[in-house]
Amino acid sequence: MIAEKADRNSVTALAKEINVNSILANMLVNRGVDSFQKAKDFFRPDLDKLHDPFLMKDMDKAVERLSQAIERNEKILVYGDYDVDGTTSVAMMYGYLIQFYKKVDFYIPDRYKEGYGISEKGVRFAAENDFKLIVSLDCGIKAIEKVKLGKELGVDFIICDHHTPGEILPPAVAILDPKRDDCNYPYKELSGCGVGFKLIQAFAKSKGHAESKVMTFLDLLAISIAADIVPITGENRILTFYGIERINNNPRPGIKALIMKSRIEKDLEISDIVFKIGPRINASGRLEHAKASVELMIATDLEDALERADLVDTVNSARKNFDENITKEALGMIEGIEEVRQMKSTVLFKEDWHKGVIGIVASRCIEKYYRPTIILTESNNKATGSARSVFDFDIYEAISECSDLLEQFGGHKYAAGLTMSVDKVPAFQEKFEAVVSSRITDIHLHPVLEIDDEILLDQVNYKFYNILKQMAPFGPGNPEPIFCLKQVYAEDVRILKDKHLKFNVVQDGQLTKPVCIAFGMADKNVYPDEIIYKMLIRKMRFDLAFEIRENTFRNNSTLQLYVKDIKFD
Structure with a gap:
């Protein structure tokens, strides 16, 4: 639309x-x-416009306790989640502190043995190894019992989180979370790493440390913002803009190694983080242990970083194989039964699917069958799963309606996690389908492409594109512009690598005939017995939704249209 x-x-x-x-x-x-x-603020982001970190509730307490730990020569444990936001947070906080204080270490929970967030094992590890302070990042806002345990064992907590708090807050020394009801911090959409960054900013400010040293961590912060899909608006836009600038001009060894392994040969963009850098950082936590990703990001030598990136890359390749094979199985389970194909939801269970990739598989299933989807596997004798939703449908609320069948669940509108007894899976499938069917509309069941504006082909030029480029970085809150051309046809249609389409687009009365690339559309059906390729070569008229990109080949740059959708008359 x-x-x-x-x-x-x-x-x-x-x-x-x-x-x-x-x-x-x-x-x-x-x-x-x-x-x-x-x-002016949008096109010229300015680091001087960042908010004062001391505007955040409890920041003074956090800085005071961190200072106290250093003055007392106490051991500090930096604790973070195993996803990209958590591991970049840990790498940033540990990397900052270790520069001037050596009694600091980091801890990432094991996805399979400990689960998400603060674990009892992690708290006991801290106490047994004489850590007096835990700085938790991207987790902890609901860890009431674990923080209580820490207190009993003589371990204090500073919590840096960005998730919505519950009614009761943990008994931590300080809780930094802009989503607290009693927090007046002006910007509410920071990533977990962003909250940690504000703590570093505040600490540096209180100690008179050079601000330039704090800004060296903007590269890690930009990766967290992009990978955690938080809005790239306001303060996040400033932080991301300068973080990506740093990555492109002076990346730390770990990030440079990841760029090399990802074969990114141009200036890195948000999409490169989301589809290439982020998945590699995530992979170690999905299949093995996320500690490997932190060690890569804090590496100080490129040779060492490249060796560590090799390991992460190998694990990511294994993750892709799991992802592809399980996705194939899952789609086969849907396609094999007519009744399942006609449902308004997808809930699939197989005991030997790998827990680390089921969230990805749920997203892949939605690409083919656009409806709320839950993929379950067996872990520790329980059925545990990941849920993903479609545009504007609240899957968390739908799961809540089935809470009588669940042992645990959590999440938000578009993504959630849940655990139940294996024998409850059939009853859950039935009830979830009933709940979704009663709430979902036909609008929810069809993907919506939001188009910025209709334009003419001759308006696709470098003057226009150069202004569009200045609107970056793109992401939630500032999506990459999508335009529409009406009543066009194709010339010189080719199939690339058996799955992509390449053609020139023509519009009556317009001189420009740019190249279009339509990824994965070579065999895409428009009607049951008609594929796009055949309709294009017959020069049938269509409307085109697209993004404008620059393509450079042998030092020659041209503008190309990246096709998002084709709609025939």
């Missing part, structure tokens, strides 16, 4: 004020950029 046109007066005024055309002005107003000052 094409996004609604913004208020005409606002668009006209902004276009005149910042000297852009109405298409760009409309896009900016729809993103909340409706004045000269907002446009």
Whole structure:
């Protein structure tokens, strides 16, 4: 669907004020950029505009306790989750502290033996090894019993989290979380690593440490923001902008090694983090232990980092194999039974599926069967699973309706985790389908592509593209612009590698005929007996949804259209 046109007066005024055309002005107003000052802040992110970290509730207490630990020569344990946000947080906090204080170590829980967040094993490890302070990152906001245990064992907690707190907060020395009801911090959408970064900022400020040393960790922070899919708006936009700039100009050895292993030969973008860097960092925590990812990110020597990246890359390749094989099995289970194909939800269980990839498999299933999906496997004699949702359907609420069958669940609107007895799986499948069927609408069951505006082919030029580039970094809250061309046809249609389409697009009355790339669409059906390729070569008219990208080959750069969808008359 094409996004609604913004208020005409606002668009006209902004276009005149910042000297852009109405298409760009409309896009900016729809993103909340409706004045000269907002446009200046948007196009020229400024580190001086970051908020004072001491505006965050409990920041003074956190800085005081961290200072006290160092003055008393106490051992400090940096504790974080096993995903990208958690491991980048740990690498950042540990990397900062170890520069001037040596009695610091880090701890990542084992996904399979300890599960998500603060574990009893982790707290006891700290107590048994004489750690007096745990700084937890990207977790801890609901770890009431574990923090109580720490207190009993003589271990204090500083919690840095960004998840929504429960009604009762843990008895920590300090709880840094902008989503606390009593926290007046101006920006609420920081990643877990972002909250940790504010603690480092505040500590450095209190000790008179050079701010430039704090900013060297923006690369890790940018990776956390991109991989954790938090909004790239406000403060996150500033942090991501300078973090990616740092990665492209002066990456730390671990990140440089990951870029080399990912074969990224251009300036890195958010999409490269989401699809190439992030999955590699995540892989060790999915299949083995996330400690390997932290060790890679804190490596100080490129040769050492490349060896560690080799290991992470190998694990990521194994993860891909698990992912592909289990996805194939899961889709086969849906396709094999007509009744299952017609359902409004997908709930699949197989006892030997790998727990580390079931969330990915749920997302893959949604690509083929667009509906709320839960993939379950057996772990520690329980059925445990990951849930993923479709646009605007609250899967957490639907799971809550089935809570009488569950032992544990948690999550949010679009993703959740759950655990139940294996013998309850059939009853859960039945009840979840009933709940989803009663709530879901046909609109939820079809993917929606939001298009910024309709344009003409001759408007696809470098002047336009160069302004679009300045709107980066793209992500939630500032999606990469998608445009629409009406009533076009194709020339010189080719199939690449048996699965992609390449063609020139033509529009009556327009001189430009740019190349289009349609990934994975070579055998895509438009109707049961008709594929896109055959309709294109017959020069049938269609509407095209696309992103504009630059392609460089043998030092020659041209603009190409990356096809998002094709809709025939």
